Amino acid sequence: MNGMSRVVIQTAGLRREYAMGGAVVHALRGVDLTVQAGEFLALMGSSGSGKSTLLNMIGLLDRPTAGRYRLEDVEVFSLSRDDLATIRGRRIGFVFQNFNLLPRYSTWENVALPLTYRGGEYRSEEQYKKAMQMLRRVGLGPRAVHQPMELSGGERQRVAIARALVTEPAVLLADEPTGNLDSATGKEIMSLLSEIHAEGKTIIMVTHDMSIARYASRVCTMRDGMLTEGEPAYVAG
């Protein structure tokens, strides 16, 4: 860490409740989390622990039932759906377990997609330039005109990472980024994320795999909607 501690994410008392089949599910029961710039945080926990809900909340895809959330200097939950979308497009990059690339769009077009939602800020040649820059960064420059169908799983995830980085976001959110990959490919993706972290990017990653979490600079564990610092007890012990 570079010692300059700047807070990127700060949540206080985040709660999230769902009504599911008449019963109320408490996905988050008051989460306080502070993430400094340049941190690589692994969120661990078993399925149903609330780790994905927390990640969606941080990624502004979901809203809390109660609590506060500051992303950099903005109190984000007071904003409208469209304003949240705008912030997502500028400040947050997503990497999903199942890649979520658009079929029939070439690799570079997938990477450029977030730039098209910047209100005409980027002309199409600038979109291409920026996308190509990111593709080269993840080692896929020669694959620019291929379609996702023609790529391997690891390559697809690299494209997704390039897409997440193309807007130069404040934080990269990765939800089980290696979940659909074999372990060798998973390691390649993790070393890519480590490189990106080493370059100063803030990363929050959800995983249930201890060996993946070891790439992170900090590990937190979700359990029954509560966040605790450190690795899960059953693994740590």
Next chain:
Amino acid sequence: MSLGDLLRTSLRGVSANKLRAVLTMLGIIIGVASVIAMLALGNGARAAVESRFRFLGANQVQISTQMAFDDDELVTAGKELTYEDGLLMPEEVELVDRIDMSISADAKARFGRATLGIRISGVTASAVETIISAGEVQPVNRPDGEVLTLDDYLADGRFFTFNEVLEQGPVCVLGSQTATDLFGGDNPIGQTIWVNRNRCEVIGVLSELEFIDESRRYQGNPNENLFMPISTVIQMFYEEEPSVMITAFVSDESRMDEAKDQIKSYLRARHDIQPDANGEYEDDFNLTTRKDILGAQQEAANTFSLLLAAMAIVSLIVGGIGIMNVMLVSVTERTREVGVRLAVGARSRDIILQFLLEAMLISIGGGVLGVAVGILSIPLAASLNSGIALLEPGSIPLALIVSIVVGILFGIYPALRAARLDPIEALRYE
């Protein structure tokens, strides 16, 4: 999203499934083609009426013998309309100040050694006025716009009188070319020529005439004419009294219905037609005015147009529902795509515009193809409407606007549905 990005995105959405897009367009194509054909019929009817007006002025009543079928044979329903019915009409009918009628016969005209095969026109004393009012020919070397009088049309002598027509006078008036053919350079006035085996005195020669509308000049030389009183022609060439068609000129255009009633009473009296038990007359003649033609033509066009309008509305609604259906399917199929777009910063209006534009591209595509099909179907529409259909230029932008409106109307709901998707659920959608 910039307009260029938006258009590219929507075009891709449509072209991802071309066959489906084209099939979806079908309803719009049929609807728009119907609109084009419908307006072409209306336009054609109007043009047809206008062209018929050239031959039937607003103050004219055309009177013809009523025909009827008798054992599949077309026969006169009662008495024939005779030239005498016409000749006496201006005297007897208050609102008719002039009539026009003609009959023709092929004959040989001879003077000295010159012999000429010619079509004889049997006309009334006001034939020259009729020529003037028809406005198709004018004396050569006369500037346009100058008001021409009877004298301008007569080169020499005079036209025949009412009495000469009444008394079957053996007189004739020659067209300028005919006069030259028979007499060379000599003065024909007062000379006697032979028409078949009848003697006939030349009393006048017309000026050299030309068609005003140059495109009609192929229709032959308007100066090869031999005019005789209609009564004389009938006496010379017809064994039985022939049917004639009479055009009556009404003195007051605003009293056409009254004039028609007067003509009816006059002809009923002459043809001895009595009312039946219900006070109805079974006339053996037909009266036609410009208003009648207009009405009949419009009625036919309106009936057909109504049919096409119904077809257009139904097709456009069905086409629109088809678009809505396909767009709903498309939104469902692409739920994940919507989720990704929302995750990378798309706002509601970006998603709405993307899917709305896709619906509009389909409907506009249908509109463009519909215009093409519509234009190609005009000859077909014409053949179903006695040959009258003419492309109405304004119908093309109208059809395109209609197809855009259909696209918006039926595309907005699927687009709104896409925009309201929950991003988390959309991203998880399988």
